[in-house]
Amino acid sequence: MMRHIISILMENEAGALSRVSGLFSARGYNIESLTVAPTETPSLSRLTLVTRGSDEIIEQIIKQLNKLIDVVKLSDLTEGAHIERELMLIKVKAVGGDARDEVKRLSEIFRGHILDVTKTSYTMELTGTAEKLDAFIEAMQDGTILEVARTGVSGVMRGEKGLQLNN
Amino acid sequence: MELSGAEIFIRCLKEEKVEYLFGYPGGAVLNLYDALEQQEDIKHILVRHEQAATHAADGYARATGKPGVVLVTSGPGATNAVTGIATAYMDSIPMVVFTGQVFTSLIGNDAFQEVDSIGITRPCVKHNFMVKDVKDLAETIKKAFYIATTGRPGPVVIDIPKDITADKALFDYPENISIRSYNPVVKGHAGQIKRAVEMILNSRRPIIYSGGGVVLDGASAELTEFVQTLNFPITSTMMGLGAYPATDKQFLGMLGMHGTYEANMAMHECDLLIAIGARFDDRVTGKIEKFCPTAKIIHIDIDPASISKNVKVDVPIVGSVGNVLKEMFKLLSVIERTPDEQALSDWWDKIEGWRKVECLKFDTCAKKIKPQAVVQTLYDVTKGSAYVTTDVGQHQMWAAQFYKFDKPHRWITSGGLGTMGFGLPAAMGAQLAHPDETVAVVTGEGSIQMCIQELSTCLQYGLPIKIVNLNNGFLGMVRQWQEFFYEKRYAMSYMESLPDFVKLAESYGHVGIRIDKPEDVKSAMEEAMKLKDRLVFLDFHTDPTENVYPMIPAGAGLNEMLLV
Numbered sequence: 001m002m003r004h005i006i007s008i009l010m011e012n013e014a015g016a017l018s019r020v021s022g023l024f025s026a027r028g029y030n031i032e033s034l035t036v037a038p039t040e041t042p043s044l045s046r047l048t049l050v051t052r053g054s055d056e057i058i059e060q061i062i063k064q065l066n067k068l069i070d071v072v073k074l075s076d077l078t079e080g081a082h083i084e085r086e087l088m089l090i091k092v093k094a095v096g097g098d099a100r101d102e103v104k105r106l107s108e109i110f111r112g113h114i115l116d117v118t119k120t121s122y123t124m125e126l127t128g129t130a131e132k133l134d135a136f137i138e139a140m141q142d143g144t145i146l147e148v149a150r151t152g153v154s155g156v157m158r159g160e161k162g163l164q165l166n167n
Numbered sequence: 168m169e170l171s172g173a174e175i176f177i178r179c180l181k182e183e184k185v186e187y188l189f190g191y192p193g194g195a196v197l198n199l200y201d202a203l204e205q206q207e208d209i210k211h212i213l214v215r216h217e218q219a220a221t222h223a224a225d226g227y228a229r230a231t232g233k234p235g236v237v238l239v240t241s242g243p244g245a246t247n248a249v250t251g252i253a254t255a256y257m258d259s260i261p262m263v264v265f266t267g268q269v270f271t272s273l274i275g276n277d278a279f280q281e282v283d284s285i286g287i288t289r290p291c292v293k294h295n296f297m298v299k300d301v302k303d304l305a306e307t308i309k310k311a312f313y314i315a316t317t318g319r320p321g322p323v324v325i326d327i328p329k330d331i332t333a334d335k336a337l338f339d340y341p342e343n344i345s346i347r348s349y350n351p352v353v354k355g356h357a358g359q360i361k362r363a364v365e366m367i368l369n370s371r372r373p374i375i376y377s378g379g380g381v382v383l384d385g386a387s388a389e390l391t392e393f394v395q396t397l398n399f400p401i402t403s404t405m406m407g408l409g410a411y412p413a414t415d416k417q418f419l420g421m422l423g424m425h426g427t428y429e430a431n432m433a434m435h436e437c438d439l440l441i442a443i444g445a446r447f448d449d450r451v452t453g454k455i456e457k458f459c460p461t462a463k464i465i466h467i468d469i470d471p472a473s474i475s476k477n478v479k480v481d482v483p484i485v486g487s488v489g490n491v492l493k494e495m496f497k498l499l500s501v502i503e504r505t506p507d508e509q510a511l512s513d514w515w516d517k518i519e520g521w522r523k524v525e526c527l528k529f530d531t532c533a534k535k536i537k538p539q540a541v542v543q544t545l546y547d548v549t550k551g552s553a554y555v556t557t558d559v560g561q562h563q564m565w566a567a568q569f570y571k572f573d574k575p576h577r578w579i580t581s582g583g584l585g586t587m588g589f590g591l592p593a594a595m596g597a598q599l600a601h602p603d604e605t606v607a608v609v610t611g612e613g614s615i616q617m618c619i620q621e622l623s624t625c626l627q628y629g630l631p632i633k634i635v636n637l638n639n640g641f642l643g644m645v646r647q648w649q650e651f652f653y654e655k656r657y658a659m660s661y662m663e664s665l666p667d668f669v670k671l672a673e674s675y676g677h678v679g680i681r682i683d684k685p686e687d688v689k690s691a692m693e694e695a696m697k698l699k700d701r702l703v704f705l706d707f708h709t710d711p712t713e714n715v716y717p718m719i720p721a722g723a724g725l726n727e728m729l730l731v
Contacts, residue, residue, distance in 0.1 A: 011348060015285060015297075026290050056475070063472035069294040069314060072348040165347075 001052045003032075005084060005155050007163050008065060008074040012038055012045040016070040020047060023068065029053065029061055033086075033130070033152030041165070044072065048154045050130070073163060081158040088133045089115070091123040091147040092140055099141070110136045121146060129153075172301045172332040173202035176265070179308040180209050182340045185236050187212055187227060187599055189220040193240025194280060195267025198332035212599065212628060215620040217244050219592035221251020222618070225260050226593030229579045230554055230600045232385055234261040234315050241267040242280030245326075246287065250586060252322045253291035257583025258406060259383055261320035263311045264288075268328040271299060284326045293321030301334035309344050318351030319470040320383055351469060355486035355494055363441075363465045363482045364498045370439035370463075371510035372517075373399045376422065376451075379406030379582065380444020380468060382575045386489030387411070390443065393492050396499070398511060400518055402430035404445050406582040409572035414551070419518065420527075423451040424719045425564040428526035428728060431719070433518050434459055435726040442466040444488040447477040448583070457724025467491045526717050526730055527568055535710035536685050538562065538637045542569040545607060545635055548692045553605040554579065554597045558590040558614025561643035564715045566609040588617030591634070595621060598630045605633065605696065612638040612665055622675035625702050633695050634704045636668060639711040647714045651729075652721075672704035679704045 010016045017036055024031050029051060036047040051061060058076065065071050077084070094100045100122070107114060107124050110132065116123035126136055130153050137148065156162055170178065176199055180188065188211045192200045203211055214220045217239045224235025235255075239248045245266040255262045266288075269278040285297050294314050296307045304327070311323040367373065381390050387410045394401045394417060401411050402422040411418055420427035422434055434440070440462040445451070452458045455477060464480040466473075467488050474483040484491050529539045542565050545553070555570055556579040557563040563580055572578045579597055581589040590608040598606040608615075615636055625632055637643075645660040669679030678701050682691045688707065695703035717728040 015289075018286070019289060022289055056479070060472065060476060063474075063476075067470070067472050069346065069349050 001054065002058070003050060003052050003078065004058050005048060005050050005077040005082070005153055006062065006065070006074060007077055007155060008047040008049075009039070009044050009072045009163055009165070010047060011070040011072065012043050013070060016045065017047065019068050019070055020049075020065065023064055024051075027060075027064065029057065033150070035152035035154050044165070046163070048152070050153050072165065075157070075163045077155045077157060082155050083158060084129050084153055084155040085127055086130050086133055086153045087151045088126045088136070089123060089149045090126065090136070090145065091121055093120060093144045093146055094122045095120050099144075102141075106136070106139055112136070168337075169335040170338045171198065171202070172304055172327070172334050172336070173198040175301070175304050175336065175338050176308070176327075176332065177202045177206055177209065178338055179305055179340060180236065183308070183312050185209050187596075188236050188238050189214060189224045189227075189596070190238035191217050191220055191240065191244060193244050193267060195241035195269060195329045196238060196332070198329065199238060199265070199267070199327075212595070212624070214592065214624050216618065217247035218250050218588065219595075219618050219621045219624065221248045221262070221264065222254065222586075222589050222592035223596040224262055225251060225255045226556060226579050226596030227600050228255075228260050228262055228596070229593070230576050230597035232576060234263055234312060235596065237262065237264040239264070239266055240280065241269055241284070242282045245282055245284040249287060249291065250588075252288055252324065254581050254584045254586045254589060255322040256291045256293070258379060258581065259320050260322065261315040262322040263308075263315050264322060264324045266324060266326050268297070268326045270330045271328045272330070274328065284324065288324045291322075292324050295324035295326065297326040298328070298331050301331050301336040304331065304336070305338060305340050306344070309341050310346060313344050313346070314349065318349075352471075352485045353469075353487045353490055355467070355484045355491035357494075359482055359484045360491065360494050360498060363484060364495055364502065366439055366463055366465060366482060367397070367441070367499070368502065368504050368506055370506055372437045372514045373397075373439040373441065373506070374433050374437040375399050375401040375441045375443060376404070376434065376445055377401060377407045377410055377443045378404040378445025380488050381407055381410035384444065384469070384487050384489045385575075386444070386487070386492060387575045389489045389492040389496070393496050396496070397506070399441075400433055400515070402426070402434065404448070404451055404582070405567050405580065407445060408567060408578045409575040412573040413571035414573055421567055422725070424453070425568065425715050425717065427568075428524045428717055428730065429518055429521040431717070431725040431728055432521045435724065436517070437462045440464045442468075442480070443492070444468060446473045449477070452477060453719045453725050453727075454722050459725075524730070526728075528731065533685065533710060536682065536688060536707055538565050538639070538707070538709045538713055539569055540685065541635060541637060541688055541707050541709065542566050542609060544688050544692050545609070546570045548689065548696055549605050549607065553577065553607050554594070554601060556580065556590045556593040556597060556606070556608050558608075558610045558617070559585045559587045560611050560614060561647065561713075561715050562609050562611045562614070562637040565637070570609075587614040590614060591618050591621045591632070594632045595624060595628070595630055598632055599628070607633040607635055609635045609637070611643060612636060612640065612662055612668070613642045619671070622672065622677060622702070626676045629700065630702060631698070631700050632702050634702070636704065636706045637709050638665070638668070638706050639709045639713070640665065641711050644715070650714070668704055668706040672702070677702040677704055679706065681706045681708070683708045
């Protein structure tokens with residue numbers, strides 16, 4: 001069950017997202033994360049999703065996605081060299097000098113930014129691969145996490161080539 | 168000059184040369200109906216239930232190859248149409264369905280007769296649209312017909328809010344349309360075709376497995392030429408019947424769960440399987456692990472997602488089947504080689520041996536009417552040239568087994584979804600498309616009652632359909648499974664309180680005939696055919712214990728058939 005990041009250029013139209021998500025639920029494919037926003041071309045949205053499956057299942061997912069009329073183009077980023085990033089906002093309890101120092105130190109190690117500070121909490125911003133964000137959550141003391149908001153994975157291919165309309 | 172949305176709708180249908188519109192009026196589509204009333208080119212067929220509108224349009228599409236067109240109102244009009252839309256979707260039938268919608272300003276307010284038609288139909292359409300501006304209406308309709316009829320065909324829904332039908336815009340129907348995200352591949356990959364031809368030449372025990380895609384692509388001539396030149400055996404899915412002449416000696420009959428012994432055995436023992444416009448449905452393959460264990464597989468299909476979905480294939484070829492067959496044929500004719508003749512001759516000997524089993528034989532001297540005999544008589548009396556629609560169950564299988572279709576588009580059945588209630592309305596569509604041809608519905612007393620109200624539509628439009636009701640008082644296929652696999656516990660498979668179908672037909676203004684004895688089957692059928700301008704309901708009381716054979720039980724391979 002390999003993890004795949006599939007990036008999709010699709011018509012920026014009402015209902016396009018539900019066609020993609022509906023396809024996954026109707027055919028029993030899983031979605032680990034999903035993120036969508038318009039691109040530099042206003043008529044196009046880019047949707048990136050993370051899914052897991054055998055080679056056969058991923059092949060079917062890609063074929064079925066390509067069949068959707070709103071899908072213009074797609075690519076399985078994990079097939080080649082690619083960059084993957086996800087953004088996380090995480091709020092943790094931070095009371096007492098030692099605890100506050102520890103959170104700050106860890107945030108620095110993970111190259112996070114502290115966005116909001118109160119007497120009892122820190123809110124940080126971290127970006128990285130999903131794996132890195134998981135590791136940060138893992139590194140937090142048990143019971144100290146108050147809130148986690150992750151964007152889901154976005155990604156592009158390395159180098160000049162990419163998911164564009166005309167290539 | 169600016170036209171109203173309703174007028175634009177009419178103009179678009181005229182541009183698409185729509186002959187019949189199957190529908191039912193209601194609040195949200197009153198403007199459309201008002202515009203329809205003021206023209207004569209498009210004939211509206213008023214059904215008695217929206218499900219029948221979609222099935223009738225579907226039957227029309229299957230009988231002609233042209234898209235079926237439907238108009239229903241919002242809310243329950245749309246939900247009633249869903250079964251027919253899903254039926255068309257599963258069998259890849261081109262169809263454009265217009266659903267009315269509440270005023271744009273009311274959408275999302277739980278307004279009267281509001282339903283999220285786009286959301287409800289999304290998983291069972293090729294695509295759907297909601298028109299939110301009258302200026303987009305014409306282009307949307309153009310796109311809908313284009314999408315429905317190209318590539319792998321399918322139903323497209325257009326949801327039109329009521330205000331859009333009153334709003335005005337200039338009418339401009341685009342001559343051509345291109346959709347950047349939709350470019351079906353028609354031409355097969357030359358390298359793949361070459362590989363396939365090489366495999367064909369090296370095969371020793373080949374078989375062709377053709378499906379509904381051949382009918383949909385109008386590629387019967389190409390298929391027949393290809394098969395006959397190679398002298399290969401051919402079997403067909405239920406959906407593909409008629410694409411290759413069933414009376415030809417190379418045809419082994421239908422394959423799959425109720426397929427013939429020779430077809431299924433040849434599938435099991437072949438060394439090359441050439442799948443053409445078929446999709447390896449579970450009713451065809453049986454247990455996947457046991458499917459064609461010694462075969463290399465070539466698969467030609469217009470839909471890449473159908474390839475290697477259920478069964479991994481060796482040479483996939485994406486393209487229209489007609490086009491690919493032509494290319495393969497061309498290549499075969501320039502290559503000097505042919506497949507090993509001795510091997511092919513041995514293969515045919517083996518197949519002839521399987522044929523001798525006569526898997527479709529039934530008791531022809533029985534005291535009760537055998538349903539198989541009724542279908543066989545229908546075949547004889549209509550000389551094999553009728554348009555035959557069916558419902559779903561035992562009668563459907565017997566019709567597939569015993570009515571030998573030599574031409575495409577004459578066999579009209581709900582294969583993928585298996586929709587009871589399909590037969591009668593589908594026959595209406597076929598009869599409207601071919602007013603001078605015989606259209607017969609092979610059905611059962613369970614199925615026919617699911618859209619029985621359409622007898623009224625048939626009277627209104629004078630449709631002289633012949634209904635062949637195989638009345639055994641049971642939901643036969645359910646009963647058969649219960650007999651085989653549920654220790655004869657016949658839960659709810661017995662149809663009590665059946666109506667008197669003769670009186671029922673008469674009350675709708677038609678002719679009804681009840682037949683109880685085997686010796687009366689033929690004369691009743693002939694009498695029905697003589698009544699050229701009347702609908703005749705033939706109520707055959709058949710042997711309730713009869714089962715459909717051969718049968719492949721769930722989990723078994725194609726070579727593990729139950730025979731009589």
